[in-house]
Amino acid sequence: MRPADRVLTILMLAAGAFGLSFADAARLRQANAPASTATAELVERLRLTDPVLFTEARYTRHPTQADLQSAFQDHPVALEHFPTGSLLPPPAGILNAYEHLDRKAASPD
Amino acid sequence: MNTWIEKQRHLIDFTVASLARRKGKNLGLLSIYGLLVFVLASVALYTHALRAEATKVLAGTPEIVLQRLVAGRHDLIPPGYIERIGRIRGVQKKEGRLWGYYYDSVVKANYTFMVAPGMKIARGEIVVGPALERSRGLAAGNGISFRSYSGELHTFIVADVLPQSSELVSADLVLMHEEDFRAFFKYPEGHYTDVALSVANPQEIKNVAVKLMNALPDSRPILRDEVLRTYASIFDWREGIMLALLAAAILAFGILAWEKAAGLSAEEKREIGILKAIGWETGDVIKMKFWEGLLISLLAFLLGYIAAYLHVFHADAVLFEPVLKGWAVLYPRFTLTPHIDGLQIATLFFFTVFPYTAAVLVPIWRAATTDPDTVMRG
Numbered sequence: 001m002r003p004a005d006r007v008l009t010i011l012m013l014a015a016g017a018f019g020l021s022f023a024d025a026a027r028l029r030q031a032n033a034p035a036s037t038a039t040a041e042l043v044e045r046l047r048l049t050d051p052v053l054f055t056e057a058r059y060t061r062h063p064t065q066a067d068l069q070s071a072f073q074d075h076p077v078a079l080e081h082f083p084t085g086s087l088l089p090p091p092a093g094i095l096n097a098y099e100h101l102d103r104k105a106a107s108p109d
Numbered sequence: 110m111n112t113w114i115e116k117q118r119h120l121i122d123f124t125v126a127s128l129a130r131r132k133g134k135n136l137g138l139l140s141i142y143g144l145l146v147f148v149l150a151s152v153a154l155y156t157h158a159l160r161a162e163a164t165k166v167l168a169g170t171p172e173i174v175l176q177r178l179v180a181g182r183h184d185l186i187p188p189g190y191i192e193r194i195g196r197i198r199g200v201q202k203k204e205g206r207l208w209g210y211y212y213d214s215v216v217k218a219n220y221t222f223m224v225a226p227g228m229k230i231a232r233g234e235i236v237v238g239p240a241l242e243r244s245r246g247l248a249a250g251n252g253i254s255f256r257s258y259s260g261e262l263h264t265f266i267v268a269d270v271l272p273q274s275s276e277l278v279s280a281d282l283v284l285m286h287e288e289d290f291r292a293f294f295k296y297p298e299g300h301y302t303d304v305a306l307s308v309a310n311p312q313e314i315k316n317v318a319v320k321l322m323n324a325l326p327d328s329r330p331i332l333r334d335e336v337l338r339t340y341a342s343i344f345d346w347r348e349g350i351m352l353a354l355l356a357a358a359i360l361a362f363g364i365l366a367w368e369k370a371a372g373l374s375a376e377e378k379r380e381i382g383i384l385k386a387i388g389w390e391t392g393d394v395i396k397m398k399f400w401e402g403l404l405i406s407l408l409a410f411l412l413g414y415i416a417a418y419l420h421v422f423h424a425d426a427v428l429f430e431p432v433l434k435g436w437a438v439l440y441p442r443f444t445l446t447p448h449i450d451g452l453q454i455a456t457l458f459f460f461t462v463f464p465y466t467a468a469v470l471v472p473i474w475r476a477a478t479t480d481p482d483t484v485m486r487g
Contacts, residue, residue, distance in 0.1 A: 003129075004121035007404060014411035021418040025447035028422065032446040035274035036165060042275045044169030045227035047206055047305045049336055051163055052240070052280040055219045055439045058210055061281070063343060064336040065174065065303070067182050 117400075120393065124400045127380065138369060139409055145362050146413025146461050147420070148355060151429055153453045154421045156348040161448035163340045166278055167333075171305035172314050174206075174331045175321060183329075188299030190325070194306075197320050199313040205301030207290050211255060211283070216244045218281070218439040222293070225284040232286045234268040240280035240439045242270045257293045265289070273442075280441035306330075351429065366465055373472050381473070385481035394477040395470060402469030406462040413461075414454070422447045 001009075042048070050062045059066035128135045175194075177184050191203050207224040220241065230236055237247055247253060247267050254264045271279040290296065306321075308314050318330040373381075384394055420426060422445060 002118065002122055003125035004118040007121060007125050008118075011404070011408060011411070014408060014415065017415045018411050021415060022449065024418075025422070025449050028447050032444075035272075036162070036446060038272065039166045039275040039278055040169050042271070043166050043278050046223065046225055046279075046282075046284070047171050047204070048278050049167075049170050049174060049331075051166065051277050051340070052221075052238070052282075052439070052441050055221075055281050057219075061210070061219060061221065064331060064339045065176070065183070067178075 117396075120397050121400050121404070124397050124404065127397075128401060128404075131376075135405065138366075139405055141362060142366070142405065142409035142461075142465075143413040143416070145359065146410050146457070147416045148358075149352075149461075150414045150417035150454075150457060151420050151426065152348055152351045152355075153457060154417055154447070154449065155426050155429060155445070156344045156351075157450045157453060158421065158445045158448045160341060160344045162277065162446055163344070164337055167336055167340065170333050170336050172308040172311075172333050173306040173318060173321070175304040175306060175325075176329045176331065177303075177325075178327055178329050183303075185297070186301040186304055191301070191304055193325060194304070194321065195324065197317055197324075199308050199310055199317050200306050201309050202305075202307040204305050204307075206303050206305050207287060207296065208302050209290075209294055209296075213245075213255070216439070218244060220281050220283050220439075222283045222285065222290060224287045224290045228284060230268060230284060230286050232289055233264075233266060234286070235265040235289075236269045236271060236282075236284040237267055238271050238279040238282040239273045239276045240441055241283065243442075244439060255293070257295070259295050263289070263293050276441040277443045281439050367468055373476055378476055381476050382481045385477065391474075391477045395473055398469050398473040399466065402466035403462070406465040410458055410461050414457075418447075421445065 049064050052061070054060035054063075175186075177186050177190065186205060191205060194200070194203055204226060206226070209222050211220045211222050212218075213220055225236065228236065235253075241247060245253060247270070249267055249269055251267045252264055253267065254262050256262050265285065271282065271284075285293075291298065306317070308317050314332055314334070318332055321328055321330050381394055384397075385391075420428065425444065
């Protein structure tokens with residue numbers, strides 16, 4: 001096989017795969033359509049307002065329902081202290097530093 | 110036509126042979142080029158699909174959610190407040206919503222407790238989201254206890270688990286009976302978290318919101334459009350962060366590609382000189398180099414894009430997920446439905462293939478139009 005034919009074959013195969021990705025996207029869209037519609041119906045039925053992407057704080061769980069000043073709601077120069085605003089999860093040491101008083105508190109009943 | 114095709118094939122033959130002489134350098138360039146396209150295409154495909162999915166599922170959110178503010182903060186809707194809204198033309202339905210947050214110290218995650226308006230849930234029973242099922246190992250029929258904010262322990266039976274396919278919106282939900290909700294949070298009778306309003310005509314939504322603001326100056330209406338815009342801007346912002354981080358890499362690649370394409374090595378200059386000396390025309394030399402630029406950039410674009418497509422839609426975007434979706438203890442597991450923005454891909458194609466191909470041509474044209482002897486002597 002000539003080098004040109006070899007390269008053009010690779011290029012055609014890659015172009016074919018590029019085209020196939022659109023066909024595959026259409027197939028997946030069709031396959032996921034019922035689930036997607038069911039989710040939209042659930043949103044409508046339960047009157048939900050936000051997707052569950054960030055659950056750490058109320059202004060990250062429901063950004064659309066948060067107070068208007070929510071990013072700085074503790075005080076005006078407060079740094080964001082939830083990991084959603086950063087790029088990586090915090091080290092385990094930080095997570096374990098929190099004292100779980102609620103588990104130690106006596107139940108009033 | 111056939112002669113033209115045959116001529117191009119010969120030129121490509123020669124181009125491939127010339128590229129093969131500097132195999133390591135060209136393969137390195139192709140892989141870095143492809144990697145850059147892969148990263149950019151992954152970000153573009155991922156954020157667009159997430160944005161499209163969020164827009165689709167959030168299309169059914171209430172037209173208006175009415176909050177009451179006290180000193181700039183969200184407060185409960187007191188009894189009689191919904192009645193004060195009165196009869197506003199265009200409002201079909203007014204419904205108080207009951208929802209709140211609960212921090213589960215066992216898995217260190219927040220849940221959203223909610224009274225489900227369209228579902229029949231018996232007292233003492235709950236319906237949970239799929240992430241809760243996973244994190245607490247729950248199944249229908251299991252019992253689970255939550256310690257309320259007043260310190261009492263409340264035990265519920267899991268009546269059902271919401272479908273996994275709806276996880277994007279339901280992962281952390283705990284749906285319960287209204288009386289259970291009020292007892293758990295000691296919610297005062299007749300109070301609500303906020304009010305959901307249905308407005309039949311989408312063009313009336315803003316007018317209704319203004320009337321609400323007039324009737325209830327302490328209220329904050331949140332429109333469906335605002336919800337959709339918030340998510341569009343969140344994903345734009347995250348895409349922006351990713352691109353900002355990549356900016357240095359893009360710039361570095363730009364310099365590398367420009368240096369490679371625009372500056373000719375002594376070897377390449379000699380090659381052009383020899384070609385001219387053995388009788389190649391300037392046009393042929395330019396065509397050969399054009400093929401070189403096009404083959405490398407087109408192949409890098411296609412391979413990078415295909416790898417990005419597989420990464421995002423068939424490997425759940427493992428590399429970028431934490432940056433683009435955010436990080437949380439309770440994280441929904443969902444497979445994205447591909448929504449490809451043709452314009453975005455065309456832009457990526459234009460900015461990756463054209464500049465490189467064009468940059469290759471400028472120095473070649475300069476070298477190819479000079480005397481072969483001068484070029485060979487360097």
